[in-house]
Amino acid sequence: MWHLTLQEKRAYENAMKLFIYESDEEWAQYRAYAKENDIDLYKEKKQELDELHDHLMSFLPPRFHTYVLDGTLNTPDVPNHVRVDFLGWRDEQVQLFEHILEAAFTEKQKTLAYMEPKEREVFEESLHDATIVSIHRTATQVELTFDMTGGFTAKSIISLKFNNIISEIGQIEPEQFYIYDELRKTANGMSLRVIFDCPEVEWTIEAEELDADFYYRPKTxxxxxxxxxxxxxxxxxxxxxxxxxxxxxxxxxxxxxxxxxxxxxxxxxxxxxxxxxxxxxxxxxxxxxxxxxxxxxxDTYEDPYAHFSEPVPIQDLEEAALGTDVELKVRAWNTMYANPVQLAEKINDILMQMNPAQEDEMMQRVFIRHFNNEGILTTKLQTKFKDLLED
Structure with a gap:
């Protein structure tokens, strides 16, 4: 039995459709904001309810219907016990879906042990937000090609090939987005369930074999x-x-x-x-x-940012770290970050010359805290960068 279903995904999304503030303090803040910006709070909230009316009446528990019909559910006028009840119900739906995703993930992790390295690598990294580029079919095979531009991997193209198909349920098409999945080992091979979006569909396929292939963007x-x-x-x-x-x-x-x-x-x-x-x-x-x-x-991954990791010679560190050449500057700071103890004296010299107001605050925070954690900052530098270290 599958953990992941389109029905459960929709239940979660429906629970999140209507936004309401969770406390009197938040309502007070929004009232002040609405007044300052000449917003008719009740008109705005009524419009939200009107737009969602049919959806709300179809999926909300009946105990909330009265407050949809009288227009108060998403306003500060709703009784506090109703608001608390609604927020509790919504949290339950969120937790239920999170548990479903955890169960699907656990099932996938168990299945990965039966897969070949290439296929295992694809599913370990996730196909979330992949876009279907093409679907090629024969009588016994389906091959899906995905564009990974919006995904969470360095791979640019991933191909999944299902050989000797046993069953397939659901209709998929190019340009759909891969959202959630669950992978199972079966007595006959492998089974995959995917929730796609745009348009939304639950797709399940079982095949004797599952092969994967992938590619990368050239570094340029x-x-x-x-x-x-x-x-x-x-x-x-x-x-x-x-x-x-x-x-x-x-x-x-x-x-x-x-x-x-x-x-x-x-x-x-x-x-x-x-x-x-x-x-x-x-x-x-x-x-x-x-x-x-x-x-x-x-076929080969080429890190487009590898050159930023090339170390700068010690004699050139000061000029590079304080200079205006962005690439050299990044390389210099990366060199110091990787070798804080060996370069402690040089790092302290450079930091004493830095004008904090002229440098990127986030960059300073990362490097200064790193050097401080390594125990190489002098007392003077700890005082100079006190705000960053205590922030």
Missing amino acids: YSDFAENGNFSAYVQTLQLENGLTFITPQLKKRVIGIQQHAPFLMLENSYLYENDQGVFVDTIRVADKLDDCIHFLHT
Whole structure:
């Protein structure tokens, strides 16, 4: 039996639809705010209730219906015991859904032990907020490709392939968002339930095998993603990292990079541009070449910020840390952060020269507290940065 269901997700969301202030103090503060900003508090709250009326009457316990109908449930006029009861009911719904998510997570964790490393890595990192790019089907197989731009992973593209499908319930389509999931080991293989959004659907599939594949953005991607210039971008890429050209319609390995248009050579295919757009063979993939920047992915993760971790030589630390070259400055402070004891004397010299008012307060707080925790700050520096250390 599944823990995760669309019904439970909707119950949680319905419980959160109507906002009410939780105390007389909060209502007093909002009254003052409304008066100061010429807001008709009761008109505003009535409009909120009117918009949610049908929803509220369908999912709220009957004991709250009277206060929906008389328009007081979300106002300061609702009896205190009703407000407390409503807030308690809402908290119960939140806790119930949190317990469901915890149970689904526990079930997934147990299932990961039966998976191969690549598949396990995908589900350990989470697919939350992934967007379906494409769905490819055969009689016995479903392959889903996800864009991970909005997700919580360094991966840019993830592909899930369900082989020898046993059952599938629910209708999914490209552009839907992956929200919650539960993974189970079954007697026949693996079963996955996902709650997708936009449009909302509960999708469950069981298959004998589940395979995963994934790719990353080249480290120079962020330098070109917004401003285009495909020709310059491809010249920064390294074939040895394994390049793949992935669109909603197709996936092709890149076997060569050229100095002239269309710049890429694809495996058993080719990329070209004409006045009708950009094509791979006869398949139109984009309006122009610059749009194809987003279609290139690597097999190997390249940290785009790795250069910030390159240490600055000790003799150059002071100039770099107090200078205006942003990259050098970041590298210098990272160097000191990683070696506080060895560089204690140099760090204290630099900090004595710093003007706190001219530096980023958050940056100062992180580094100053770190150095203080390492026990390297002099008494003078502790006094100088007293506000940051006590804040």
